[in-house]
Amino acid sequence: MELSRDDIAKVALLSRLQLNDEELDAMQSDLQNMVNFVEQLGEVDTDGVEPMAHAVELHNIFREDKIAPSLPREEALANAPDEDGEFYRVPAVLGD
Amino acid sequence: MSSWIDLSANELLSQLEAGQVTSQEVVTAFLDRIHQVDPKVHAFLNLFAEEALQKASVVDERRKNGEKVGLLGGLPVAVKDVLCMKIGATTAGSKMLERFHSPYNATVIEKLEQADGIILGKTNMDEFAMGSSTENSAYNGTANPWDLERVPGGSSGGAAACVASQMAPLSLGTDTGGSIRQPAAFCGITGVKPTYGRVSRFGMIAFASSLDQIGPMTNSVEDAALLLEVIAGHDPSDATSLDRPVPNYREALKEPLKSFKLGLPKEIADFNPDPEIQKAVEAALEVYRETGATIEEISLPNLKYAVPTYYVIAPSEASSNLARYDSVHYGYRTDRKAMMAGLEEGDSPLVQMYSQSRAEGFGPEVKRRIMLGTFALSKGYYDAYYLKALKVRRLIRQDFDRAFEQVDAIIGPCTPKPAFKIGEKVSDPISMYLEDLFTVGANLSGNAAMSIPCGFTSENLPIGLQLQVPALEEERLFRIGHLYQQVTDWHQRRPSLG
């Protein structure tokens, strides 16, 4: 499949990656190569094959409903790029 | 004793137990070695010299007082910087996490501590474990100790290089598509990718969760057996970890293998491995024949699809795993003033903050894989790419299952080529991806696999032999590998670094 510049821009937005024009061009060519490369999977007959999402055949793994200590707030916020001592701070969330 | 650093981990442990040397002396010897050669190799991102010596003195004290000492008994260990630790930053080789200080320890770190391993420091890696050369680290590349012009492999390049250059007797790497075995092959050491679920992933910064696994990188199979025994086991914090008893792997090595069958996949020839590598593998087969093994040709018909399958599944999972690096709760955030100044009418400052922070915090290969994965999961493409890859993954797994009905282990080269020159492949992602040709199968299937040194090229570059066994057959894997190391000395060769 041929990837257009618009396709790349759309994927970049979904990925939350800002790309300038030059990067967009480079990414278009790189991604096209990668997509071409993985497209050889189309040759494989997978009719009736069950998808394999896990490498282990485990089921029903639970934890018991017990409370464990939470992090002290200073520790929870310690890595935040911007916080006010109580909350994480981000540019205003405006209807999105 | 010429130098403690020349001993294997098991030899050092015997000396420690016999009181011939203290943990502090051993740690000091390795720290000295690091100061001496790491400026050339650049395997470490961060050293915990003070903490290491402190912990060593505690272990020495306990041993002196006749108290119980853990399985690692004061042996130094190096840890790939993808494992979360409370001390130091945990960066995953990314600018994104340059200042990330984990408030918790990964389960394997806890296990190392409990076993009285002494953590020397954190080793370099490709950013978020994406790469086969360690060139994708945000913190300079690591050199191959056998040829400083060449890459050590990746993504656990620092982990491999530090063992090869005798800066640590034991190290932990992680393997998503070959990231332990390929650098082990390039650096001439032993690297084990355990069965998926054998070692807890809790605290390992995820690349592709259904493929990632932590494993030992050591001088010998015997040392790998020791380290795996420490880190393996069920962890209630990892829902995919296997609740099965951990065998005494070193004990298992003592039981000799009688007759066993090794399978050589006929498809390997289709990929034209380097002739010197082919020769070395043939010689290894001869060694095995002489020990009583039979070699059979087997077929892995979908082998050629393993890399494309991997390059759909791994980026898809990664695109989601790396979404958390959004500059809100931790990690790199772009400069707000500059960002706001660049806003255009109608732009959302929040979306812009995300996109710009991620663009600045991630390197090019990580971005490529996030893009590829996002694409493969997006509306209209999911079935053709992601779901298709999951189905081919099943077929690949079935190929292995059939092969293991026929043979006890699969044998072959670990990589198609020896270590390449720094910079040689950076501009060609696909050729870099083909480095994983022989290794990704074990990740896709969940089986255990290992690379052990089996010779050198004419340019004195190490060659790795890969052994693969069914899930949870690490004892068999170690026995077969150990048998080889008892009759060869490739694993004892050391690069000369002055």
Add this chain to the structure above:
Amino acid sequence: MNATVTDAAYTTIIGLEVHTQLLTKSKLFCGCANRFGEEPNTLTCPVCIGMPGVMPVMNREAFRLAVRTGLALQGKIASFCKWDRKNYYYPDLPKGYQISQFDLPFCEGGHLEVEVEEGQAPSKVRLHRIHLEEDAGKSMHDESMGGRDSLVDLNRTGVPLLEIVTEPDIRSPEEAKAFLTELKLLLVYLGVSDCNMQEGSLRVDANVNLHLPGESGETIATPIVEIKNMNSFRAVERALHHEVVRQWEEWQATGKKKGEVPKQTRGWNDEAGETFAQREKEESSDYRYFPEPDLVPVTMTAEQIATAEAEVGELPQALRTRLQSEYELSAYDADVLVNQGKALVRYYLEVADACGDAKLVSNWLQQDIMRTLKERNITIEELPVSAPMLTELLKKVQSNELPRARARDVFAQMVETEASLEETMDAMGIKQVDAGALRELCQSLVDANPRIVEDVKGGKQQAVGALIGQAKKKDPNVNPGEVRKICLELIQAMGEDS
């Protein structure tokens, strides 16, 4: 405005999506407390902050409560279900994805019977599916910096959340409200949620459009609108009313049908009493769902489902029926009691079973007790008069030891002083008047009031009331009925003597 559209002009089509938090002790994937109202960011840990390297492990109780809900709503519990990642960026979603269920939810189908108007046959609202997911945190607008910032609290992140999706079976805003009321009652009965809309433990989104008859008998559907931010059932009802009218007007103005414009999301402004268009994210619907690699699927055998079914307990509708058939209460009385909640019904059943007069007890609950609960803003569990205490009191009423009006005073006093029946009666000076003493008192009154005796003898039975009044003056504890009975007996006996 055309606010009164004839019923015949269109059919209202409503589907609801209800999110309800489950009453577990800890969060869905980590041990942080599931608690409302704590200081911001004090109930978080590396797992719910989504720090690098963490992994989720499913809370067993959350899954159990989810299954119980599905069974109570007559849904089909899946023998195999799994978790998926729903990928989107939002500051209150720290991993960049929400762990939810996409194509294989734990429960499909089901229904709830709803009585829209008293006396009308109940309508059946079918359920599409129910799935279990994690809640997100909360973003708040920060006004302190001129509104340029939002603040994020992750205490709610990872709280277990059920999403209950109905089929578009609801035909009026009143029916929507009735459905929600009955659903809330059921969830509270099950003990799976406290359904507190103010605290956000129950949240409702509504999808609404209109079906109109086309010219050639076909059905025309108007575009579906999703309404959000409704903070009470009343708000849901009002918003739907408003939206129905708005859509009718829009249809008349534009003639746009479903499919001709994208699905719209509208918010509800309760003060203004109107819905308003919300900004759409262009790529908002591409959530790139894929199987969560860190969680394994859950399977349930038929036996396990049967066991869970046995634990569901008696549900509101069954209770209403039982109160009518076994306790002979009217449909109205049964409804009032059941709608008060499980604890009050339990209280009722205990007292009614002990007293044997179901109607008497029902009256007491609906009058004195429900009024007291309301006045004091307490629950039945907090009422100082326990079920055995009320039983004791009502037995005295039944045996005529306490006149009804006096018993109500005693009850009020018991609520006030939290004392036992005996203590209260003592304190109020209510003594059991000895039968002999009472007879003596009556005799003395009869003796002292010959004129009244004459009147009674002469057929004016009501004249005996004056004797009762005198008796109460002499002893306030006398039972007026008893006095009346004894005096009449004595007077009759006198007649026989003479």
